[in-house]
Amino acid sequence: MTTNPAGKGTKTIGINMKLDMANELERRAKSMQISTGAYCKIILGQWIDSKKKLKLQEK
Numbered sequence: 798m799t800t801n802p803a804g805k806g807t808k809t810i811g812i813n814m815k816l817d818m819a820n821e822l823e824r825r826a827k828s829m830q831i832s833t834g835a836y837c838k839i840i841l842g843q844w845i846d847s848k849k850k851l852k853l854q855e856k
Contacts, residue, residue, distance in 0.1 A: 822837060
């Protein structure tokens with residue numbers, strides 16, 4: 798993670814993910830006519846606001 802020079806109190810986070818998941822995120826963002834980053838920010842914000850715990854497990 799690095800400090801984002803575009804604004805105080807922000808960070809840019811880069812992640813690697815499987816291609817099929819990345820393609821799905823891009824498809825959903827495009828259908829809403831927003832950037833993939835904006836879509837990810839929305840869905841992550843909704844999850845955090847829900848205060849639900851994320852269960853991590855291997856498939």
